[in-house]
Structure formats: structure tokens, C-alpha cells
């Protein structure tokens with residue numbers, strides 16, 4: 230049998246609020262007293278016990294399944310309400326935050342027992358990331374005395390004068406965009422935008438994280454922000470989130486491009502949002518689509534080496550080099566490397582720092598190997614068939630140019646340089662004996678002309694009948 234006085238159950242009302250209002254309408258001192266009279270407990274309502282809710286529905290004269298749908302039915306680490314599965318940490322069940330203007334509207338401008346029992350708790354107010362009323366743009370406020378959990382009427386009845394007078398009103402700039410989205414979803418609607426790719430709980434948390442970074446800087450910690458600041462942040466964060474991948478990529482790029490000390494790794498550039506996705510709550514299943522975007526951005530914009538992490542993905546092979554990483558990997562001076570890359574038409578960013586000038590690693594591998602002098606002094610000597618003294622003389626006279634790698638004492642040569650000279654020598658017909666011809670060394674010493682000068686004459690085609698010896702090419706002594 231129903232209680233003598235009943236109240237209407239609203240589509241967006243929590244079962245806890247409804248139970249508290251039935252108790253209040255029947256002049257009972259509290260929700261727990263009311264439930265106790267019928268051998269029920271608040272925890273039964275909070276956990277969504279079907280039997281307890283059925284009894285309560287009977288007492289309040291409403292359909293049982295309507296009340297069950299509005300209870301935060303608890304199982305494992307999540308709650309189920311209105312058909313949505315919400316992680317426990319995304320809800321503030323029993324905290325009784327309210328919008329003062331909504332309560333005023335419920336009470337229709339007068340404070341009587343009858344009108345006060347009409348003031349009800351909205352399901353949306355229990356979402357941790359919801360901080361603004363989507364109808365009135367006021368900050369949701371917690372009861373000034375927060376020790377009364379679950380008891381909706383007892384939490385607010387002592388403060389109704391302040392509510393009526395607007396003392397607790399705190400307008401929030403912005404559009405309450407997340408709360409509008411949440412309200413539409415809870416009402417069974419399908420709001421447009423990219424946030425639909427996330428659960429309603431994850432959309433709220435992601436909006437907070439993005440917004441805190443967007444509004445208060447990438448180092449901002451959520452726990453250091455007030456409810457008001459978080460409300461402002463969440464609004465901005467949701468607007469960004471809902472625009473989707475392109476806007477998010479632009480945002481991540483802006484974080485990446487902020488000036489800072491040279492960094493070879495992403496964590497410092499993206500700030501807290503990176504750590505959150507790497508090892509915080511953002512590493513959870515619900516944020517997979519958001520992580521995909523940041524990971525892709527990192528893969529496309531960071532010169533990570535084999536085995537380094539793009540968020541949670543270890544690179545199987547390097548895709549990108551910066552001038553800084555290539556200089557280190559190939560033992561090249563950054564300035565010379567930059568000139569080389571510019572001459573090859575690969576980079577042209579004179580004012581960008583070394584660590585931010587990026588280029589494809591696979592496509593420049595050959596160039597870098599050659600520039601760094603892949604051919605050692607000894608190997609070059611063997612392939613050209615020269616003595617050390619001859620090599621030194623040719624280097625000193627500028628005929629043979631060492632590569633960018635190595636040092637003065639032990640220069641290295643590019644593959645291209647060595648191949649050019651060995652091809653040149655091999656083009657001459659081979660001879661097994663001198664046949665009265667002179668070697669370059671003999672010519673040099675008998676005429677007092679430098680080896681390089683003779684070589685130049687050969688290169689210019691001004692010496693005819695040049696042959697090469699089978700073992701030691703023309704310039705053997």
C-alpha cells in the first residue's frame with residue numbers, strides 16, 4: 230500500500246532523491262528513518278537492490294522498473310543507470326550537489342512544505358565531471374554542511390532560504406557544453422560530434438584533462454583547480470574533444486611546438502595529458518580512441534629510435550630523424566649535416582632548431598651513411614690500391630676529399646667518393662707490365678711534378694695511353 234502522501238517521479242530524478250522526498254512529504258525526519266520503518270536501508274537503494282526498490286516503488290506509488298532505472302545499480306567497479314554503465318570514479322553518488330535555480334524553479338517561488346517536497350535531485354548532478362547546470366549555467370553547489378550523505382532533503386532543507394535568495398548562485402562563463410551533451414545522452418538522445426566515440430563517463434574525464442591543459446597550461450594538475458576552474462576547463466575541453474581528430478591533432482601540435490629545452494622525447498612537451506594517457510586513468514580502455522590520436526601524432530612528429538615508446542607502442546624501427554638525432558647517430562656535426570640536407574633539398578628550415586628539423590630516416594639512410602664516411606681509411610686505401618703516403622698527398626692537395634665523418638687524423642670517405650675513383654681507374658685497360666711506361670710516382674719524382682698534378686692531367690684526358698696495373702693501379706710506384 231502506498232504512503233499517505235506521494236510525489237511525482239521525474240524522468241531525470243535519482244531513486245535516492247525520490248525516496249527522500251516521499252519521506253519528507255510524509256513528515257518523517259529522514260530518509261533512513263523512513264526506510265528503517267520498512268526494514269530497508271539506504272545502502273539497498275544505493276546498490277540498486279531490486280527487492281528494496283520494488284518495495285519503495287510500492288510505497289511511493291510508482292512503477293518499479295522506473296525506479297530501478299533511476300537507481301545507481303552497483304556491480305563490480307561500475308554503476309548502471311538509465312541503461313548506461315558508468316565507472317565508479319566518474320560518479321559522486323550521494324553527494325547531493327544541486328543547481329540553486331533548478332530548485333527554485335521546482336519550488337515555484339514559494340517555500341511551503343508542499344513546494345519544498347517538489348525540489349528534486351537530478352541524475353546529471355551525480356556525474357563527477359558535470360559541474361554546471363545546462364539550463365541555468367550556474368555552478369553546481371554542494372550543501373554547505375557536507376556531512377549529510379545520501380539524504381537529499383536533509384542536505385538542502387536548512388539552506389532553502391539561501392537558495393531562494395540566490396546566495397549560492399555562481400554563474401559560469403561558457404556553454405556548459407559537456408553538461409548539455411550529458412543531458413541529451415541521459416534523455417536517450419544522440420548528440421552529434423566526435424565525443425560519441427567515448428562513453429559518457431570517459432567523455433567527461435577526457436574533457437577535464439584536455440580543458441585543464443588548454444585553459445590552465447599543460448602542467449596544470451586537476452586536484453589543484455577549484456570546481457569553478459574545472460567547470461571552465463571542462464567546457465573548453467569538451468568543445469575541443471567534440472570537434473574530433475583534426476582539432477585534437479592541432480592542439481597536440483600546439484603543445485609540441487611550445488618553446489622549451491631540447492627534447493628528444495614527448496613526455497615533457499605534452500605535459501600532464503601525456504602522462505595521463507601513458508600511465509594514468511587515460512591508459513584505460515575507455516580512452517582508446519583518444520590515445521590513437523595522440524599516438525599517431527607522436528609517430529608522425531617525433532624522431533623516435535627503434536624500441537622507443539610512442540605512448541604505449543614501442544617502435545620496431547626508426548621512422549624519423551631530427552638533425553640532432555641524425556648527427557648523434559652518424560657522428561656528424563649538426564651544422565655540416567644541416568648544410569648537406571639542405572643541399573640535397575631534404576630540409577629547408579633555417580630558423581628551426583636542430584631537434585625540430587625532421588626528415589624521413591629510411592629515405593636518407595644512404596645519404597647519411599655516405600656523408601658520415603662509411604668507408605674507412607684502410608678500406609679506401611685497399612680499394613684504390615694506394616699507399617698511405619699517396620692517399621695523404623692526394624688529400625692534402627685536395628684531389629681526394631674525405632667525408633663528413635671521422636677526424637683529421639683518421640679521415641673516412643663516402644662510398645660515392647671511393648666508387649667514383651675506383652670506377653675511374655678501372656676504366657683504363659689493364660696491363661701486366663710497364664712496357665716502358667712510367668708509373669705516376671716515377672713520373673712525379675723524375676719530373677718534379679706533384680702526384681695530384683699528374684692525376685689531374687689524367688682526369689682531364691691530357692695524358693694518353695694510360696693503362697692500369699693489374700694489382701696496383703697506375704699510380705703504384
Ligand SMILES: [Zn+2]
Nearest residue numbers: 328331362365
Ligand atoms: Zn539549473
